[in-house]
Amino acid sequence: MTERSAKRPDHASAGDGPAAAATGLGDGPGDVAYLAALGHRVRSTRAARGMTRRMLARDSDVSERYLAKLEGGEGNLSISLLRRVAAAMDLPLADLVDERAPPNAELRALQDLLARLPAPDLAEARRLLQERFGPRASGDRGRRIALIGLRGAGKTTLGRLLAHALEVPFLEMRPAIEQSAGLTVDEIFNLGGQSMYRRLEREALADLVARHPAAVIATGGSLVTEPATFDLLRARCVTVWVQAAPEEHMQRVLAQGDVRPMAGNRAAMQDLRQILAARGALYALADAVLDTSGQTIAESLAGLEAIARRAGLAAAGEGEVDRGRTRDLTADGVAAG
Ligand SMILES: Nc1ncnc2c1ncn2[C@@H]1O[C@H](COP(=O)(O)OP(=O)(O)O)[C@@H](O)[C@H]1O
Ligand SMILES: O=C(O)C1=C[C@@H](OP(=O)(O)O)[C@@H](O)[C@H](O)C1
Ligand SMILES: [Mg+2]
Numbered sequence: 128m129t130e131r132s133a134k135r136p137d138h139a140s141a142g143d144g145p146a147a148a149a150t151g152l153g154d155g156p157g158d159v160a161y162l163a164a165l166g167h168r169v170r171s172t173r174a175a176r177g178m179t180r181r182m183l184a185r186d187s188d189v190s191e192r193y194l195a196k197l198e199g200g201e202g203n204l205s206i207s208l209l210r211r212v213a214a215a216m217d218l219p220l221a222d223l224v225d226e227r228a229p230p231n232a233e234l235r236a237l238q239d240l241l242a243r244l245p246a247p248d249l250a251e252a253r254r255l256l257q258e259r260f261g262p263r264a265s266g267d268r269g270r271r272i273a274l275i276g277l278r279g280a281g282k283t284t285l286g287r288l289l290a291h292a293l294e295v296p297f298l299e300m301r302p303a304i305e306q307s308a309g310l311t312v313d314e315i316f317n318l319g320g321q322s323m324y325r326r327l328e329r330e331a332l333a334d335l336v337a338r339h340p341a342a343v344i345a346t347g348g349s350l351v352t353e354p355a356t357f358d359l360l361r362a363r364c365v366t367v368w369v370q371a372a373p374e375e376h377m378q379r380v381l382a383q384g385d386v387r388p389m390a391g392n393r394a395a396m397q398d399l400r401q402i403l404a405a406r407g408a409l410y411a412l413a414d415a416v417l418d419t420s421g422q423t424i425a426e427s428l429a430g431l432e433a434i435a436r437r438a439g440l441a442a443a444g445e446g447e448v449d450r451g452r453t454r455d456l457t458a459d460g461v462a463a464g
Contacts, residue, residue, distance in 0.1 A: 159200070161226065162200045162201070162202070162203060163200035164200075164226070165197070165200070165223070165224065166197055166198045166199055166200035166201075166202070167198075167200070168223060169194075169197055169198050169212060169223065170198040172216050172218060172223070173198075173216060176216055176217075178215075178216065180194050180195065180198075183212065183215055183216065186215035187208075187211040187212045187214070187215035188211060189204075189208050189211055189212055193208070194212070197212070206220075209223065209224065267362075267363065268362070268363055268364055268365055269336075269339075269340040269341060269363070270293075270295065270340060270341035270342075270440050271336060271339065271340070271341065271342050271343075271344060271363060271364040271365065272289070272293075272342075272343050272344070272364060272365045272366075272367060272435055272438070272440055273343075273344040273345075273346055273360050273364035273365070273366050273367070274286050274343070274344065274345050274346065274366075274367050274369050275346050275348075275350065275351055275360075275366055275367070275368055275369070275410055275413055276348065276368050276369035276370060276371075276410060277348045277371075277376055277399075277402060277403060277406070277410075278348045278376065278380055279371065279375070279376040279377075279379040279380040279383070280348075280369040280370060280371050280376065280419065281369050281371070281379075281419050281424070281427060282345040282346065282348075282369050283299060283345045284424060285369060285417075285419075285424070285427055285428055285431050286299070286343045286344070286345040287343075287345075288424070288428050289343050289428065289431050289432065289435065290342070290343035292428070292432060292441075293341075293343065293435065293440065293441060295339075295341040295342050295343060296339055296341070296342045296343075297342070297343050297345070298335050298339065298342050298343070298344045298345070299344075299345045300328065300331065300332065300335075300344065300345065300346045300347050300350065301347055303331045303332075303334075303335055304324075304327050304328055304331040306331075307327065307330065307331045307334060308327045308331075312324065315327060325353045325356065328347070328350060328353065328356055329353065329355060329356040329359065332344075332346075332350075332356060332359055332360060333359060336359075336363040336364065344360075344364060346360065348406075349406075351406060351409040351410060351412075352406065352409065357409065357412070361412065361413075361414075365414050365415070365435075365438040365440060366412075366413040366414050366415075367413055367414065367415045367416070367417055367431065367434055368410040368411065368413035368415070368416045368417065369417050369419060369427075369431075370410075370416060370417060370418045370419060370420070371418070371419045371420050372420040372421075373396060373399050373400050373403060374396075375419075375420055375421075376399055376403075377395065377396060377399055414438065415434045415437070415438070417430050417431055417434060
């Protein structure tokens, strides 16, 4: 762990530096275009609802003059005023401020259908859709296994050992990103912020899986927060969530001499728990979970090898398995036990 900057993906915040410039935030043309589009959305929603501006003013308790500015793309209303405008049109605020194109009728109908389902049916619906259309439906995970999880979980440590045991390359995302970009992660963040980093991360992953039919990949802890990249990872790799108790994460990261992320301050453990809580549902989408809490490295490695075996990676493989290699591994006894 050599990287010490506060701008790492785990800690970068949406500041107003170069990243903001890159995404068109601030007082620039991107802002103007956004406000114009927002104004247009308000006007067209109001029209579709058959409301006059006066009616909207009355129901939202926002002045007609203010609404005129908003609809004209000149009003940068406070969030609470905007919320009142949305509520008066019986629209979630999120729909009003969403920059993406509105969902088409099919998507809307599907969202409505799902929104009406009770929780158990919803889980079933997700499973069915996953099977038919999810990342895994596109198959071809080869003999790739990817480790996800928070910093200090043991992705790098265990990934390297597992790769050795399976006799496949060990690939670490971070240097792969730096290599393909020709820049350090710090430089990437200084140059283009979070969005540039996320794009390069996705490209580096696509490149790695295209080049390696068999590998152990240690990902960056925050990869899972980028849906397209995480989808790609799950489509092309068997994924394992490497877990540890928050206290152990803390203890391990500190033991590595990495005092940057959560050391020394009282909020540190709370931050860590918050990150874990925020990402837990994403990490939980992995194919398997390995809990390393209170385990030695050897014990965790054995657990990881068992997962690899169950996924068909250590013994008879699946997809584009190199049969010769699989036989070799089995003959070596690597896959046994
Ligand atoms: N059971 C275990 N599994 C993996 N690592 C462990 C375990 N117990 C202690 N460690 C230590 O925890 C640290 C994990 O760090 P690292 O592999 O860099 O995690 P990550 O890549 O997920 O950030 C290492 O210093 C390792 O020696
Ligand atoms: O959160 C992230 O995306 C990252 C976390 C760190 O990795 P570890 O989780 O292995 O510590 C870092 O080195 C990597 O470049 C990016
Ligand atoms: Mg690591």
